[in-house]
Amino acid sequence: MEIHLTDLEQAMLSGEMGPGVRRAMEIVVTLGRIYGALDLVPVSHVQVSGVSYKNLGKAGVEFLRRWAGEGARVRVPTMLNPMGMEEASWRELGIPESFALPQMEVVRAFESMGIQPTLSCTPYFIPQGLPHRGDHVAWAESSAVVFVNSVVGAYTNREGGPGALAAAIVGRTARYGYHVPENRLATHRVRVRARLETMADFGALGYLVGKAVQDGVPYFEDLGEQLPPLPDDLSEGGAAIDRLKTMGAAMAASGSIALYHIAGVTPEAKEAGESIVRSEAGLVEIDSLREAYDFLDRSKDVDRIDLVSIGCPHASLAEVKLVADYLKGKRVRTRLWITTSRHVKDLAKRFGLASIIEEAGGRIVADTCTVVAPINAIGVKTMATNAAKTAWYAPSHSGVAVRYGSLEQCLEAAITGRWK
Numbered sequence: 001m002e003i004h005l006t007d008l009e010q011a012m013l014s015g016e017m018g019p020g021v022r023r024a025m026e027i028v029v030t031l032g033r034i035y036g037a038l039d040l041v042p043v044s045h046v047q048v049s050g051v052s053y054k055n056l057g058k059a060g061v062e063f064l065r066r067w068a069g070e071g072a073r074v075r076v077p078t079m080l081n082p083m084g085m086e087e088a089s090w091r092e093l094g095i096p097e098s099f100a101l102p103q104m105e106v107v108r109a110f111e112s113m114g115i116q117p118t119l120s121c122t123p124y125f126i127p128q129g130l131p132h133r134g135d136h137v138a139w140a141e142s143s144a145v146v147f148v149n150s151v152v153g154a155y156t157n158r159e160g161g162p163g164a165l166a167a168a169i170v171g172r173t174a175r176y177g178y179h180v181p182e183n184r185l186a187t188h189r190v191r192v193r194a195r196l197e198t199m200a201d202f203g204a205l206g207y208l209v210g211k212a213v214q215d216g217v218p219y220f221e222d223l224g225e226q227l228p229p230l231p232d233d234l235s236e237g238g239a240a241i242d243r244l245k246t247m248g249a250a251m252a253a254s255g256s257i258a259l260y261h262i263a264g265v266t267p268e269a270k271e272a273g274e275s276i277v278r279s280e281a282g283l284v285e286i287d288s289l290r291e292a293y294d295f296l297d298r299s300k301d302v303d304r305i306d307l308v309s310i311g312c313p314h315a316s317l318a319e320v321k322l323v324a325d326y327l328k329g330k331r332v333r334t335r336l337w338i339t340t341s342r343h344v345k346d347l348a349k350r351f352g353l354a355s356i357i358e359e360a361g362g363r364i365v366a367d368t369c370t371v372v373a374p375i376n377a378i379g380v381k382t383m384a385t386n387a388a389k390t391a392w393y394a395p396s397h398s399g400v401a402v403r404y405g406s407l408e409q410c411l412e413a414a415i416t417g418r419w420k
């Protein structure tokens with residue numbers, strides 16, 4: 001069946017609003033046709049990925065420059081995913097100029113389209129980046145997608161970089177996938193008997209559930225018993241939010257999960273109860289996290305650590321505070337990066353947390369992360385992290401050996417230089 005377009009959407013498609021808008025509408029409509037959408041749905045917010053020069057390369061920069069040159073501008077608030085370095089400190093961090101200059105061209109091209117250079121995968125920690133329950137949005141970064149669908153209860157598909165940018169330019173996306181309520185029903189029940197204490201445990205759980213459920217929708221029957229209560233203001237982070245963001249990121253990495261429900265906790269599960277689960281749903285039981293730790297902490301022969309990486313997905317202010325509290329009066333021997341957004345970094349400076357971390361020899365690094373930054377170009381060969389997503393991707397994306405464990409284990413490794 002042909003996709004229904006309004007007069008305005010038709011005008012965009014026929015080029016009446018310029019070639020940049022036509023290109024965007026062609027992408028949105030093509031995606032709609034591929035996935036059987038009947039019409040388009042307005043979006044209130046967009047998050048664009050594919051920002052790091054490490055992934056884009058020269059061809060990607062040229063494509064963006066051409067699109068921006070066609071006069072394309074975004075119609076709704078739009079934020080950017082992390083790039084490959086921190087703009088304010090790339091020289092100090094040792095990033096080569098041959099990477100930094102084209103990287104900044106990418107950001108300038110996005111800015112010329114009206115996109116805010118938030119450069120973060122946790123836009124929900126930026127007050128104007130937190131959608132409401134039931135909003136349709138078009139987000140691209142996989143951990144942000146699973147968070148906004150599940151914890152906020154907004155509706156998004158897992159957009160690709162060009163698809164999200166196209167949605168921002170036309171202010172709409174095709175109505176298919178997770179924009180359709182029926183597709184948001186759970187495909188698997190999950191029972192968790194393993195005890196979860198640390199964020200790393202939640203990441204390990206996410207790894208196992210992602211592997212088991214792949215692109216389905218898990219419904220956690222009893223996980224609420226092991227979660228602290230959700231705060232009223234999600235943008236503050238905190239124990240529950242930080243656990244859910246790392247768990248979702250892991251599920252989206254080892255599987256391609258874009259939505260989950262937790263009985264009594266996440267908004268749709270609270271509203272619909274058991275009726276959110278499909279009658280034919282499968283069952284996944286998690287009795288132990290051992291298999292996950294065996295995989296994520298697989299470089300067991302590595303004990304000397306070059307870089308400790310905290311903040312994947314980008315750290316909340318609450319996580320930065322945990323690090324500062326631990327490091328007060330101590331000194332680190334390795335490089336220690338707490339990666340986060342400019343917004344959270346500014347808050348950390350205002351509350352005196354950044355100075356504690358810097359006095360200990362660590363740094364809060366905005367705009368980037370240790371997966372999208374060219375860390376092998378700055379001499380990093382071994383890394384420790386409490387983030388399952390980093391442990392999953394860093395070996396293949398950056399050629400580093402990774403140790404995986406709790407925040408305390410990681411910070412001890414930073415202080416002693418060794419993994420215990």
Ligand code: F3S
Nearest residue numbers: 121143312313369371
């Ligand atoms: Fe974000 Fe980088 Fe992790 S983009 S989710 S911090 S791999």
